[in-house]
Amino acid sequence: MSDGTARHEVLLSDPEVVGRLLQRACDEIDGVEHAIMTSRDGLLIAANRESSGHRSADTIAVRASAMAAAGAGIGDHFTQLVSHGRLQGSIFEAEHGCVGVFPVSTTLLLIVTSRISVSMGRFSVAAKRTLQLLQSSDPDH
Template sequence: MTTDRVQIRLQDPEALGELLGRVRADVAGVAGLVVTSRDGIVVAADLDPGTPNPGDAADQSAAMAAASAGIGQRFVQASDHGRLQSVVLEGERGCVGVQPLSGTLLLVVLGSRDTVMGRFTVAVKQVLNRLLAPTTD
């Protein structure tokens, strides 16, 4: 029952966009969130207002997330480590994470500048908990 409500919320782009905005504002260390299909099509996004060309940034994030999740899944399977749980990339000024949300959706979490890996890991878990929490009607 709860799973159905979560699934409906994740598949409603307008409601999902509003939820992403609230979550991004509430979780420290997160500069942007993009929900994408596994083939790289943006479902909903909320990026930091200072992001240049937010539509392009969301599209690029979605495409790269789909590619990295595909490669990550293959790598995890080839090394006999089960199913992909996440792909996390650490740059010199922050982190980017890709998390499966469902069989058809991925979540891209863009870390704030200078967010370190440990803090980013906590932020990603907070984001996932908020997005996948049961709705209260």
């Protein structure tokens, strides 16, 4: 891991920095309603500000973090079972929208939810743009 990558990952574990990036994704990427960063073991790191600060939203962020860790673990096992390489993400489609879980690094996961009635195709593009924003942005800005 290069020094730049190591620095970027350390900044992505800073809840304040991550919260700003997650809010930026929700503000700028069409179709993204909520974004949550969690550790691979299910500990909440940050959520976009509209997801945090409200009791039920805080509960959702904490519970989603635990479920994302479990889902990513299961996804890892599935992809290894069929020899398809490392897990790139899991998307769950529901009646009114989608939820996705994506590895950001070896220690971090991203949870993204769609706005109401966003199709799975549109959501997949929006979620990958969110992931790209986290992986390529200068976390200081």
